Amino acid sequence: MIATQQLTFAYPTQSNVPTKQFTFPDFSCADGETMLILGKSGRGKTTFLHLMALLLKPTGGSIQIHNQEISHFDSAQAAAFRAANVGIIYQKPHFVHSLSVLDNLLLANYLANKSLAKEKAQHLAESLGFADHLAKKTTQLSQGEQQRVSIARALMNNASVILADEPTSNLDDDNCLRVIDLLKTQTSEIGASLVVVTHDQRLKDVFEKHLYL
Amino acid sequence: MNLLHISWKNLKDKPLTSFLSILLMSLGIAIISLLLLVGKQLEEKFTRNIQGIDMVLGAKGSPLQLILAAVYQIDSPTGNIKMEEAMRFTRNPMVQSAIPLSMGDSYQGYRIIGTTPKYIEHFQGEFEQGKTFENALEIVVGAKVARNLGLKVGDSFASQHGYDGEGDHHEESKFKVVGVLKQSNSVLDQVLITPLESVWAVHEHHEAEEAGKGANALKLLTEDEHSEQGEEHHEDEKEITAMLVKFRNPAMGMMISRSINENSTMQTATPAIEMNRLFALMGVGIDTLKLIALVIIIVSGISVFVSLYNSLKERKYEMALMLSMGASRTKLFLLLLSEGLIISVIGYVLGILLSRLGLGVMAQNVEQNFHYDFGVLSLLTEELWLLAGALIIGLLAAAIPSLGIYKIDISRTLADD
Numbered sequence: 088m089i090a091t092q093q094l095t096f097a098y099p100t101q102s103n104v105p106t107k108q109f110t111f112p113d114f115s116c117a118d119g120e121t122m123l124i125l126g127k128s129g130r131g132k133t134t135f136l137h138l139m140a141l142l143l144k145p146t147g148g149s150i151q152i153h154n155q156e157i158s159h160f161d162s163a164q165a166a167a168f169r170a171a172n173v174g175i176i177y178q179k180p181h182f183v184h185s186l187s188v189l190d191n192l193l194l195a196n197y198l199a200n201k202s203l204a205k206e207k208a209q210h211l212a213e214s215l216g217f218a219d220h221l222a223k224k225t226t227q228l229s230q231g232e233q234q235r236v237s238i239a240r241a242l243m244n245n246a247s248v249i250l251a252d253e254p255t256s257n258l259d260d261d262n263c264l265r266v267i268d269l270l271k272t273q274t275s276e277i278g279a280s281l282v283v284v285t286h287d288q289r290l291k292d293v294f295e296k297h298l299y300l
Numbered sequence: 301m302n303l304l305h306i307s308w309k310n311l312k313d314k315p316l317t318s319f320l321s322i323l324l325m326s327l328g329i330a331i332i333s334l335l336l337l338v339g340k341q342l343e344e345k346f347t348r349n350i351q352g353i354d355m356v357l358g359a360k361g362s363p364l365q366l367i368l369a370a371v372y373q374i375d376s377p378t379g380n381i382k383m384e385e386a387m388r389f390t391r392n393p394m395v396q397s398a399i400p401l402s403m404g405d406s407y408q409g410y411r412i413i414g415t416t417p418k419y420i421e422h423f424q425g426e427f428e429q430g431k432t433f434e435n436a437l438e439i440v441v442g443a444k445v446a447r448n449l450g451l452k453v454g455d456s457f458a459s460q461h462g463y464d465g466e467g468d469h470h471e472e473s474k475f476k477v478v479g480v481l482k483q484s485n486s487v488l489d490q491v492l493i494t495p496l497e498s499v500w501a502v503h504e505h506h507e508a509e510e511a512g513k514g515a516n517a518l519k520l521l522t523e524d525e526h527s528e529q530g531e532e533h534h535e536d537e538k539e540i541t542a543m544l545v546k547f548r549n550p551a552m553g554m555m556i557s558r559s560i561n562e563n564s565t566m567q568t569a570t571p572a573i574e575m576n577r578l579f580a581l582m583g584v585g586i587d588t589l590k591l592i593a594l595v596i597i598i599v600s601g602i603s604v605f606v607s608l609y610n611s612l613k614e615r616k617y618e619m620a621l622m623l624s625m626g627a628s629r630t631k632l633f634l635l636l637l638s639e640g641l642i643i644s645v646i647g648y649v650l651g652i653l654l655s656r657l658g659l660g661v662m663a664q665n666v667e668q669n670f671h672y673d674f675g676v677l678s679l680l681t682e683e684l685w686l687l688a689g690a691l692i693i694g695l696l697a698a699a700i701p702s703l704g705i706y707k708i709d710i711s712r713t714l715a716d717d
Contacts, residue, residue: 171626
């Protein structure tokens, strides 16, 4: 479960650049639910997502994950909480270049100080259709495959919230629907809330709950 | 999975860059370690062999040459001196012991030294088999000579004139092996030792034979005259190559030494002084090489620095990603640091192996030319310092660019790309 109330944020002032103040609408997304946040560029979609992921510290308002207030966490607390409870999928799938697909998945366990779940990685790879590629380098995979690997990575620690930032904007229609479908099935399988921010109008019909920025 | 695993993968991901850094590190380490090894071994060998020798008495010439020839048996002798003349000085009460040496012959490239049993005692030679010589043409064989030539007690052989193995064979008088020495790590190992009388005997025969071959009436005549003058005269004419002298009081020895140099056709040389001069000469070269090696190690550090600096720019997103996945900045700092350390450690290990290999190759060369051997030693204390130095350079080179980890703005880096 994730919810925010009266969340505000302003980037630190830079000379000659007027400070842009963001105010975000309240929303909540229960366990097993999905939420699509739509908005044009510059409306603070990514900022909103980073606030929820504790990558940025809000200037006001509150965020709860699992009924726990997290907006006041310092960066060390935030890192530990994020590693254990939040899975993030980025617009471009990024990996640790030198590691294999499998090691990139296990890295999520390692960095969250959890025991390495090889079986879970294998299971996810099979469900998401890249089981044959586990030993390969991530750069040897196609964009669609890479995005599926990053979904698997976000699920490795059984997070209670999965946040996806434009997960489909680089994919063609076929891959787009396939990836979103997998994302929805996999998150509901672990009972996590799924929040997707995007400007991709193709996703509108696939999600029931929408929020416009 | 752990940090080392990830850093190792990172290094393997850039094989050429890592190879270059490791190569530079190992080259620098190898050169310094080789210099340390050679220096250590030379010093050990050289000081062991001059222990208890305060002065060497020999024919005039280069004092360094005299020491190298008479003590270390690696240079040609400066010439011969009269036994009687040498004895006149060594009968001095200030002289504690004087060991005469007569050189000039060899067997299969190993030198034969005519001397007294005191020579073996001086170097604390112990017998592996047999006993010391008593009569002319009995010979005691050094450990390495026996090993390399397969000589044992009871064998006999003819010596050769000169050291190059191409001299005339003294076929008519054969040496008989009566003893084989144990390894003593001194000059004894690489020589054959026989009484002075053997050398004289071999060469008397030799002269007579040559004279006979010449069939020159006049020469035969002088030869006859020579022998008529009797044994006593002959005794005076006995020649040796050098005399190893130990004084009761080395300071007093200086006076004898001066008097010999001023009043005779002989010269004296002090092993310690000559060796110090030699080491001082070599020291300049060794210091220069050490400096070059140090520069190579530092360049290796710079290479680690540059490659990490560049890769950190490329891997900025990767780092932000790991931070977003829960890694602490310190963890990532350690990750990058260990990349530098791995290069240092691998470079060090390869460098040490390389220096042993180099020493092995050098030892073979040196052994062929001088019969001096270098054993491959275990790690020297100085080499542990070298490890510390390599680690520090690796750490510094990695730490400076890796500090950038603490400046990464996770959100901005992830959003920018």
